[in-house]
Amino acid sequence: MNRKLYTVAVVGATGAVGREMMHILQQRKFPVGKLVPIASERSQGTSVKYAGNSYDVVVLNPDAFKGVDIALFSAGGDRSREFAPIAASCGAVVIDNSNAFRMEEDIPLVVPEVNAQMLSSLPGRKIISNPNCSTIQLVVALAPLHRYARIKRVVVSTYQAVSGAGQSAIEELNSQAKAHLEGGKSEKKVFPHNIAFNCIPHIDVFEENGFTREEMKVVRETKKIMDDQSIAVTATAVRVPVFHGHSEAVWIEFESDVDPEKAREILTDAPGVTVVDDPSAERYPMAIDAAGTDPVYVGRIRRDFSIQHGLNMWIVADNLRKGAALNAVQIAEVLVSNNLI
Numbered sequence: 001m002n003r004k005l006y007t008v009a010v011v012g013a014t015g016a017v018g019r020e021m022m023h024i025l026q027q028r029k030f031p032v033g034k035l036v037p038i039a040s041e042r043s044q045g046t047s048v049k050y051a052g053n054s055y056d057v058v059v060l061n062p063d064a065f066k067g068v069d070i071a072l073f074s075a076g077g078d079r080s081r082e083f084a085p086i087a088a089s090c091g092a093v094v095i096d097n098s099n100a101f102r103m104e105e106d107i108p109l110v111v112p113e114v115n116a117q118m119l120s121s122l123p124g125r126k127i128i129s130n131p132n133c134s135t136i137q138l139v140v141a142l143a144p145l146h147r148y149a150r151i152k153r154v155v156v157s158t159y160q161a162v163s164g165a166g167q168s169a170i171e172e173l174n175s176q177a178k179a180h181l182e183g184g185k186s187e188k189k190v191f192p193h194n195i196a197f198n199c200i201p202h203i204d205v206f207e208e209n210g211f212t213r214e215e216m217k218v219v220r221e222t223k224k225i226m227d228d229q230s231i232a233v234t235a236t237a238v239r240v241p242v243f244h245g246h247s248e249a250v251w252i253e254f255e256s257d258v259d260p261e262k263a264r265e266i267l268t269d270a271p272g273v274t275v276v277d278d279p280s281a282e283r284y285p286m287a288i289d290a291a292g293t294d295p296v297y298v299g300r301i302r303r304d305f306s307i308q309h310g311l312n313m314w315i316v317a318d319n320l321r322k323g324a325a326l327n328a329v330q331i332a333e334v335l336v337s338n339n340l341i
């Protein structure tokens with residue numbers, strides 16, 4: 001990295017992803033000269049701590065982006081649609097966590113371990129999209145296998161933590177679980193049904209084809225990031241009563257044979273992946289172990305006997321870190337190390 005220091009805006013700084021972003025910027029010693037934490041009017045008058053300093057939260061407005069070099073957006077799609085172009089026109093490079101621009105042709109959708117080459121020059125609109133949390137961990141594991149023996153089809157079932165729905169969803173699981181155990185009354189605000197002691201096969205809105213938007217994000221984004229529209233992908237996305245860490249049961253059909261041992265070898269060497277696969281010792285990836293860590297964990301790798309060239313596996317990652325904030329900061333690191341900003 002060069003020695004320049006950057007003015008970094010975090011839009012959504014008081015939220016689950018925004019807080020993790022600031023944490024990761026510090027942990028990875030990103031060259032932040034000045035931090036501009038941005039949130040809604042609800043956070044006016046509050047401050048956030050960063051690297052020993054206190055920064056007043058700025059209410060989102062066009063002037064907030066003056067002098068900003070990098071704007072990390074995680075305040076929802078509507079805010080991104082309105083303010084990301086404004087931030088870019090003020091000179092900032094935007095890395096956006098929402099789904100506002102992900103499928104637009106001229107917007108790179110980047111997971112550095114898979115398609116960092118999309119960042120060899122800055123995109124014209126100066127907006128880079130961070131993929132959906134479930135997609136990120138999936139493609140980190142799929143891409144090295146796809147390079148070895150082309151993937152024909154992927155079936156994925158997700159088991160997604162409540163933190164994927166933001167800070168208020170974490171609080172909802174907490175209060176529902178407490179109310180359930182203490183015999184009190186529980187409230188539902190974030191999820192359509194009780195999430196404590198339950199699994200809800202419904203994340204984001206339903207589309208006309210019967211899939212949820214979350215499921216279709218996994219389908220569409222996987223093909224775009226892996227730059228291969230011919231891969232067939234189908235998904236079921238389920239919210240589970242876990243605070244941190246998304247898990248995925250994944251069935252992969254390859255064009256030619258991939259031995260489970262070979263898959264373990266490929267994944268062991270793959271960037272961003274940690275293989276945890278020793279069932280005899282009861283060792284496999286689990287959300288509780290992945291929480292607070294960076295890798296995408298892969299285990300339970302086994303032959304799918306129901307098809308000719310198939311493997312089954314279990315993929316787990318911290319949705320707030322690799323699924324959101326870490327991936328965004330890694331994108332910023334690629335830009336900085338290539339002197340693109």
Ligand SMILES: NC(=O)c1ccc[n+]([C@@H]2O[C@H](COP(=O)([O-])OP(=O)(O)OC[C@H]3O[C@@H](n4cnc5c(N)ncnc54)[C@H](OP(=O)(O)O)[C@@H]3O)[C@@H](O)[C@H]2O)c1
Nearest residue numbers: 012014015016017039040043074075076098164166167324
């Ligand atoms: N959670 C995940 O695992 C995950 C993963 C990938 C992508 N994302 C995306 O990241 C974004 C944020 O998610 P989150 O989980 O961090 O949500 P969250 O915990 O609910 O936080 C939302 C943040 O956005 C701010 N905000 C909301 N409305 C605003 C407005 N009108 N003007 C300015 N700021 C506003 C909030 O500020 P106040 O505190 O002032 O209300 C807060 O800082 C969403 O687009 C989400 O889809 C989340």
